[in-house]
Amino acid sequence: GYKYIADRMLSTPVLIGGEESGGIGYGNHIPERDALLSALYILEAIAQSGLDLSDLYKRLQERTSYSSAYDRIDLHLSGMEVRSRLLEQLQNQPMTKIAGQSVVDCQTTDGYKFRLANDSWLLIRFSGTEPVLRLYCEAATPEQVRQTLNWAKDWADNVEG
Structure with missing residues (x-):
């Protein structure tokens, strides 16, 4: 805060x-x-x-020479055990591609912030107090943001089962 x-x-x-x-x-x-x-x-x-x-x-x-779009999604998980599964996958199965873009770098200071080859980024961050997964994205266009956030939502839904 x-x-x-x-x-x-x-x-x-x-x-x-x-x-x-x-x-x-x-x-x-x-x-x-x-x-x-x-x-x-x-x-x-x-x-x-x-x-x-x-x-x-x-x-x-x-x-x-900079133009960008940004958005975020809060996913309400069914419980803290789902949070644990998502975190385990992030820790044990490093992502190499996100929404068709190669992952250039991953910072883990406050969640998992993936910098992508097209200069966009995706941050996957868990709430510290409730079973909520926060997805943040910045990209050159609103369409790229939407595609990346949808990809991240699908990833989380697949892990949640």
Whole structure:
């Protein structure tokens, strides 16, 4: 949660910190999520640029040559034993392909984050408190995100039985 990010922001010179649920905090401000300050920064960028928000976003994509889509699915598992089977498969049967894409790298810092050959990624992460499997994906297009998340959902359904 954000409390870990806030702790890091207090002990390290950080410009911005964020969490997966969308909370954003700023290093030169209070160590807490602040949506109002985020909104003010966006309004400032709009005022200074003279562009509307969608044009500002397009300009950012053009300047960085980056475009992406993102989505997530929460799968409610039938029990913690299913969670154990899924985790066992992730640990013992490393994935080499996901949704037709080769797996380039897998990080296990907070779940299993697979970086794929087409520069997309899939994160498979278990809830720490309930039998829920969270699937996150970012890819170049919404279609690629949908395909990857559907693949991950099918994988989990097959393991669940």
